[in-house]
Amino acid sequence: MGAQQAEESRQSHGDGEVNHSMAGSEQLYIGLDVGRTIRGALVRADGSILRQHRVVSEVSNARIFIDQLIDVIKALRADTEEVTAAGIGWAGLVNQREQRIEVNPNLVDVSSYDLHAELERATGFTVVIDNDANAAAYGEWRSGAARGFNDVFYVTLGTGIGSGLILGGQLQRGSRGFAGEFGHFKISDDGLECGCGGTGCLETMASGPNIVRRVREQLFSDPSFSLSKLARDMEGILTAERVERAAIEKDDLALSVLKETGRILGNAVASVINLLNVEVVVLGGGVMAAGDLILEPIREAAQRATLSPALECCRIVPAELGQDAGIIGAALLARDMRI
């Protein structure tokens, strides 16, 4: 994206107001963000959202789940003639070149279906499937905090830690589409066991559930913190959001855990800047709801651990599109695949 195009995107994205009268004259795209929830949106070519639709994902039956995806696409399309393409960000490893879901740990197993062919046949649209973090990275790049940059590292901090990379103005998916597993950066030698089978992965310390785990462990060891009243029966009560709220209200424990989390993340981010010399690191996902309480410790640690020439030409910024990054990015992937 050239500078002029980036500027146009910036101007038009800020519209906010939904202007249905525009719909008759412009090309529209559908974007889906598929995880435990299927979130979908009808998106203008400039990345702004015209309307949204969401359903809770079916977890036991692949056929019903696929029909849900088809229904969401059809519901978003409604009677709009200008839609011919849909993009899907999928919470799993996607071989984007072959449009095949390769590893699908969080959703119902769809491996007995050719999902891509099913969706194209049922909707009549051109469909592109990509990894959800790639879609979100693409959204922030084309229409969010990374507009106008060529070398971008996008990180999403949530239940897991994912990332997307734009280098030399190209979304980099790796040889089979598996790039971006920043959550499985090895940050310590004698670290905790990770769900992936390894030990000491970044995710074992800095994901939402592991922030909660670390708070909980300290709560049991020191009952004087204000969060301690939640210590009993904490399953489902002590959440990352609640830790963040406590930190905003200046709870010492919540603040110290977020600060330490930021330090750990910042060190790993520095390794990536040293390796890739990106211009901008964009931090998104639910954990970033803590704002500066997590962002500043990330920046401080990254600044200490990044080589100065690479540091001088790199900024570390919060994402702009929030939860919509994935649906907007998926729609814009559909837009750009068709050029």
Next chain:
Amino acid sequence: MGAQQAEESRQSHGDGEVNHSMAGSEQLYIGLDVGRTIRGALVRADGSILRQHRVVSEVSNARIFIDQLIDVIKALRADTEEVTAAGIGWAGLVNQREQRIEVNPNLVDVSSYDLHAELERATGFTVVIDNDANAAAYGEWRSGAARGFNDVFYVTLGTGIGSGLILGGQLQRGSRGFAGEFGHFKISDDGLECGCGGTGCLETMASGPNIVRRVREQLFSDPSFSLSKLARDMEGILTAERVERAAIEKDDLALSVLKETGRILGNAVASVINLLNVEVVVLGGGVMAAGDLILEPIREAAQRATLSPALECCRIVPAELGQDAGIIGAALLARDMRI
């Protein structure tokens, strides 16, 4: 590079024999690898070396140093008419887009000269300057162990630890040419101070001098090892090469330090594979002279710490071009810049 082209490159590179009679009919390129020594070669379009030249780099005077570079290029050209371009791999941070050396810690300061313009003017050649690890990565990609791959992580393990990245069939230099600083991957929280000002960098454990340091520290603590007789007056005597030779001769200390070094490197390599989903990791540089004694521990650690889908499509192999990777790569950069 397509598979067929890769195969042709493989066949022609193996020639070995210098056939001067070919020189009259083909385009040739000059490659320079510039560090404490200036190594230069006249290289065929297929990556094979026709002749070499080397001098020790002038360390105190920039003008003399630049004249050395010009003299090496002219000496290699001799009376060969078919040379019109030279590539230079430089031991420092190079802004390749602007052909400017930005950070130059190991060589005499040339910042008061426009090196690129000087070299083009004095030689009449088209000159391209790049980072030395990028040049070596390019050499291994175009004419060595990574022939035919699109997604390559090349690591050079020597006095420092550098790397070069090819992703999606493109050499990735980062936004200002500073990509590839794998030596400054942060591998531990409470690690040693690094020359870069940070702590816990990969280089503080796994570079040649730090392998020597770790052996020396253990020697002083246990005089029963066979290397112990070198413990006194070890400056300049106990080298990484000697540690490797001792390991090959089954010295327990040398073996254990190399094994631990391999484990540390393998963990960092795994993080990169998880992030970038490369098809091949190529390991070069002087430390790799230890062969399987370092390669196997790297592979073992990387296999344990890499996500299985990314691991299944990635191999970890030794470099093929040895010390010539940089000069061959620099020459081939000159070849490909001119297309």
